[in-house]
Structure formats: C-alpha cells, structure tokens
Amino acid sequence: MPAIEIIDVVKEYGDVKALQGLTLTVDEGKVFGFCGPNGAGKSTTIKILVGLVYPTSGTAKVLGIDAVENGVEARAHIGYLPEQYGMPGWDTPRKFLKYIGILSGLSRDGLDEKIEKMAKEIGFTEYLDRRIKGLSKGNKQKVGIAQAFLHEPKVILFDEPTTGLDPIGRNEVLAAMKAYAKQGNTVLFSTHILTDVEKICDEVCILYKGKMIEDGTPGELRQKHGARDLDEVFLKVAQHE
Amino acid sequence: MLNATRMVFSIRGLLALMFTIYMIVAIGWFYDAIATTALGEILNIFTTQESQFQWFVFDSALVKLTTLFVAPIFVFDAISGDRHQERLGLYLSRPISRTQHVLVRTLSAFVAFGIVYLPLISLGYLQFTTIVPGLTPGPYFATSFLLYLLAFFSMSVGIFISVVSKNNMVSFLATFGIMSFAMLPNAMKYSMPAMETAAIATPHYYATYFIKPGNLDALSYIGIMLVMILFCLPFLYLAIWRFNKEDL
Ligand SMILES: Nc1ncnc2c1ncn2[C@@H]1O[C@H](COP(=O)(O)OP(=O)(O)OP(=O)(O)O)[C@@H](O)[C@H]1O
Ligand SMILES: [Mg+2]
Numbered sequence: 045m046p047a048i049e050i051i052d053v054v055k056e057y058g059d060v061k062a063l064q065g066l067t068l069t070v071d072e073g074k075v076f077g078f079c080g081p082n083g084a085g086k087s088t089t090i091k092i093l094v095g096l097v098y099p100t101s102g103t104a105k106v107l108g109i110d111a112v113e114n115g116v117e118a119r120a121h122i123g124y125l126p127e128q129y130g131m132p133g134w135d136t137p138r139k140f141l142k143y144i145g146i147l148s149g150l151s152r153d154g155l156d157e158k159i160e161k162m163a164k165e166i167g168f169t170e171y172l173d174r175r176i177k178g179l180s181k182g183n184k185q186k187v188g189i190a191q192a193f194l195h196e197p198k199v200i201l202f203d204e205p206t207t208g209l210d211p212i213g214r215n216e217v218l219a220a221m222k223a224y225a226k227q228g229n230t231v232l233f234s235t236h237i238l239t240d241v242e243k244i245c246d247e248v249c250i251l252y253k254g255k256m257i258e259d260g261t262p263g264e265l266r267q268k269h270g271a272r273d274l275d276e277v278f279l280k281v282a283q284h285e
Numbered sequence: 286m287l288n289a290t291r292m293v294f295s296i297r298g299l300l301a302l303m304f305t306i307y308m309i310v311a312i313g314w315f316y317d318a319i320a321t322t323a324l325g326e327i328l329n330i331f332t333t334q335e336s337q338f339q340w341f342v343f344d345s346a347l348v349k350l351t352t353l354f355v356a357p358i359f360v361f362d363a364i365s366g367d368r369h370q371e372r373l374g375l376y377l378s379r380p381i382s383r384t385q386h387v388l389v390r391t392l393s394a395f396v397a398f399g400i401v402y403l404p405l406i407s408l409g410y411l412q413f414t415t416i417v418p419g420l421t422p423g424p425y426f427a428t429s430f431l432l433y434l435l436a437f438f439s440m441s442v443g444i445f446i447s448v449v450s451k452n453n454m455v456s457f458l459a460t461f462g463i464m465s466f467a468m469l470p471n472a473m474k475y476s477m478p479a480m481e482t483a484a485i486a487t488p489h490y491y492a493t494y495f496i497k498p499g500n501l502d503a504l505s506y507i508g509i510m511l512v513m514i515l516f517c518l519p520f521l522y523l524a525i526w527r528f529n530k531e532d533l
Contacts (some may be wrong), residue, residue, distance in 0.1 A: 058531070094378045096533040116380050124378035130370035147379040191375070
C-alpha cells in the first residue's frame with residue numbers, strides 16, 4: 045500500500061486552477077522531493093493531504109485512508125509543517141509542544157521527556173523555556189519541525205522545511221528527515237533548494253501549473269535531460285513548458 | 286479546561302473583569318442620575334431598595350448588559366485570531382475535526398467566562414441579601430444562570446462571526462453591533478408595547494421572563510433554559526457549517 049496516493053485531483057480557487065488532475069504515488073519508506081516553480085500547486089497539494097483544503101474533484105489518500113472523508117483518522121498519521129505559520133508567541137516552545145502533543149493524542153505522561161529529547165535532536169534545547177516571540181526565524185522553524193515529529197507520525201509532509209535555516213540547521217533537518225524515512229516512515233517535502241533534493245531524496249517530481257511534468261529518481265531525471273544537476277533539469281523543463 | 290484557565294489569567298480575563306466592574310458602577314450611576322434629579326443622589330449608587338431589586342432581579346438590565354457585552358470578549362478572536370496569526374493550519378493539521386475545534390473553542394470560552402461570572406454573581410448575592418428582604422438563593426441564582434445562558438447566546442453569535450471574519454477588529458465590532466441590536470426589542474418593550482412581539486424572538490426576553498421571587502416553577506424554568514439554548518444552536522450550527530467548508 046502506498047503511503048501517499050493522489051488520484052486525478054483538481055483544485056480550483058474560483059477561476060484559478062491550482063491543480064489540474066494531479067496523480068501521484070509515494071511508497072512507504074521513501075523521501076520524496078516535491079519541486080516546481082512558484083504557484084505550481086505544491087502547497088495546495090500538501091494542504092489537501094492534511095485536510096486544510098478540499099479538492100474540487102479527485103481523491104487523496106494517506107496510508108490508504110481518504111484524507112477528505114476520514115481526515116481525522118488520516119491526520120493521526122501525519123506530521124505537517126506549513127509553509128507559513130504562526131505559533132502562540134507568549135508561550136514557550138515547551139508549552140506549545142505540550143499543547144500540540146495533547147492535540148495529537150499523546151498522553152501527558154512522558155510528554156515532557158519526549159519534548160526534551162526532540163529539542164535535543166533538532167537542536168533548540170537552550171530555547172525550550174524562552175518565549176517563542178523572541179526566537180529567531182530559524183529557531184522558530186526548528187520548533188515548527190519538532191511539533192511535526194512529536195507524535196512519531198508515519199507520514200511527514202513538510203512545506204519548504206529548510207527556509208530560514210542556516211547551513212548547519214539545514215543539514216541537521218535534512219539528516220533528520222532521511223533518518224526518519226530509514227525507520228520505515230515516509231517523508232514528502234516541497235522545496236526550491238534542489239541540492240537538498242539531491243542530497244536526500246529517493247524520488248522527486250516536478251510540478252508545473254498544477255500538473256506533474258516529471259518524476260523519477262534524481263539520477264533518472266539527470267540522465268533523461270543530460271543534465272549535471274537537478275537545477276539544470278528544472279531550468280530545462282520549465283523553459284520547455 | 287487548559288484553555289479556559291489560561292484565558293482567565295490572561296490580560297483578556299483581567300480586561301473582562303475590569304470591564305464588568307466598570308459597567309456595573311457606570312450603569313448604577315447612570316441609573317441613579319436619571320432616576321433622581323438631586324445631584325447628591327448621583328453618588329448614591331442605589332436609590333432605593335425597591336428599585337434596585339426590580340432593576341436587578343426583575344429586569345436584570347445591568348447584569349444582562351454586562352453579560353451580553355463581556356461574553357463576546359472571550360470568543361471574538363477564537364477563530365479569526367488564529368486565522369490572522371496563521372496558527373489555524375497548525376492546529377487543524379492535528380487529528381481533530383473542525384467541528385470539534387469550534388465546539389472546544391466555544392465551550393472553553395463559556396467556562397472561562399463562567400469563572401469570571403460566578404464570583405461576581407456570588408458577590409452580588411451577598412450584597413443583595415442585605416438590602417432585599419426575603420431574597421433567597423434559589424431565584425437569584427436561577428436568574429443568574431439564565432443570564433449565563435444569555436452569555437452563551439452572545440458567544441454563539443461571537444463564534445459565528447469569528448469564523449466568518451478574517452479580521453479581529455471586524456469580528457469584535459460586528460459581534461458587539463449585533464448584540465446591541467438584538468437586545469433592543471426587549472429593552473424597548475417597556476415603553477413601546479408594540480415591541481413585545483419582536484422581543485419574543487430574542488433570547489433576552491426569556492432571560493428575565495420568569496424570575497419572580499417565590500414563583501420558581503421547575504418545569505417552566507427548564508423550558509426557558511431549553512428555549513434559550515435553542516436560540517444558540519443556529520449560530521453554532523452556522524459557525525460549524527461555514528468553518529467545515531473553508532479552505533485554509
Ligand atoms: N486561498 C487561495 N485562494 C486563491 N488562490 C489560491 C489560494 N491558495 C493558492 N492559490 C493559487 O493556487 C496556485 C497554487 O498555489 P500554491 O500555494 O499551491 O503554489 P506553490 O507551488 O506552493 O507555490 P510556492 O512555491 O510559491 O509556495 C497559485 O496560483 C495560487 O495563487
Ligand atoms: Mg507553497
């Protein structure tokens with residue numbers, strides 16, 4: 045059973061056609077890179093999987109569970125990082141993560157230890173008890189990433205997770221995603237940084253105007269287009285369209 | 286519950302409490318000012334025992350006003366605030382339904398308001414027993430509870446507007462606007478009998494309909510409670526329905 049299954053999904057926002065019959069499958073245990081120019085429909089696709097946006101037509105499933113019909117059940121298996129989001133500024137990351145943990149159905153027992161372990165892994169232990177308001181952009185992003193991993197979901201959906209992170213933080217997050225997939229979980233993330241994709245992705249697709257125009261392993265795409273790296277593939281494909 | 290306590294001990298809770306006290310004093314003064322012409326009487330908050338009793342228990346104008354206008358403070362940004370601050374996406378990506386989210390937000394606001402309201406009402410009772418002979422806790426707290434339900438109505442309207450609105454300020458003003466408008470027929474029915482019919486269509490009418498000391502009939506009380514809850518349901522339903530359709 046694929047971890048993520050999107051079949052012929054169309055999404056229209058009024059006159060804007062954000063997705064025009066997107067079909068996409070991601071197998072369990074894979075790291076999947078979701079690329080495409082601005083406005084291609086990456087965020088829209090991820091939001092449909094999380095149940096934040098309703099598709100005009102088509103089906104979206106996570107671990108075989110319909111993301112629209114059985115959204116609550118599907119979301120229990122999803123860790124999501126939005127592209128843009130706010131957190132309660134007056135709370136500390138510890139308090140915020142506790143709240144999110146409880147919303148995710150975690151028990152209060154041992155939640156504190158879990159949060160501390162998470163903070164250590166992602167590298168914001170020293171900020172755990174400061175107000176979120178005062179954290180730098182990158183450190184906020186780390187808290188955002190932590191809340192997605194907290195309940196150990198089987199499927200991770202990250203919308204541009206490495207924006208705002210310094211090279212150290214970026215590599216840590218990439219490594220964490222890779223390691224998480226190694227444990228049998230599935231990671232899908234959107235990004236504009238194609239070197240990130242090259243580093244950790246098993247598979248990649250390029251979305252263009254709401255349609256998938258390329259997919260395969262990074263190696264396959266390079267070979268097909270006779271390109272040195274994915275940047276070159278991206279430019280060739282985008283110009284061709 | 287977590288939310289409720291957090292809210293009460295927040296600036297909002299303090300604001301609501303101060304606003305409540307302010308309204309009580311201000312309206313008390315205003316009432317005295319129009320009830321008597323002697324300047325000296327203005328500082329004497331309550332003119333006569335009789336008028337105070339009537340004013341508070343029969344008409345409940347004061348508590349009704351504060352209840353109606355303080356209650357929305359607890360909900361006006363429950364949804365629109367999170368939307369504006371882009372927190373909704375995070376919360377709703379958790380395994381909870383949108384219906385649950387709206388209900389939890391409304392109920393925790395209701396509980397939070399209760400935490401402000403109950404001490405205030407209890408204090409009020411202590412004061413009233415000293416000036417109103419024969420006042421028993423039964424009718425007093427029964428009335429107070431109806432007014433608490435009126436606050437729930439206020440909150441149901443508030444949550445609906447919070448769902449519809451993209452902006453906290455709009456949500457705040459619209460809620461207050463609608464609440465002010467909705468209370469008019471019942472307030473005007475005393476001077477304009479024609480308003481009576483319109484008043485029946487507002488929950489305000491029922492919030493004070495029944496209370497007369499020594500006239501506490503359990504069955505009609507429950508009936509009135511149900512009628513008041515019925516007034517809230519369409520707004521709650523609309524809020525949930527609208528929220529469930531929204532693309533975030
Ligand atoms: N709420 C909305 N209302 C109207 N149009 C929208 C809405 N959300 C997205 N769109 C439109 O849908 C299209 C796809 O947007 P989406 O955010 O999915 O793109 P994206 O691939 O994530 O882009 P980016 O790389 O800039 O994040 C765009 O044309 C966008 O303007
Ligand atoms: Mg996007």
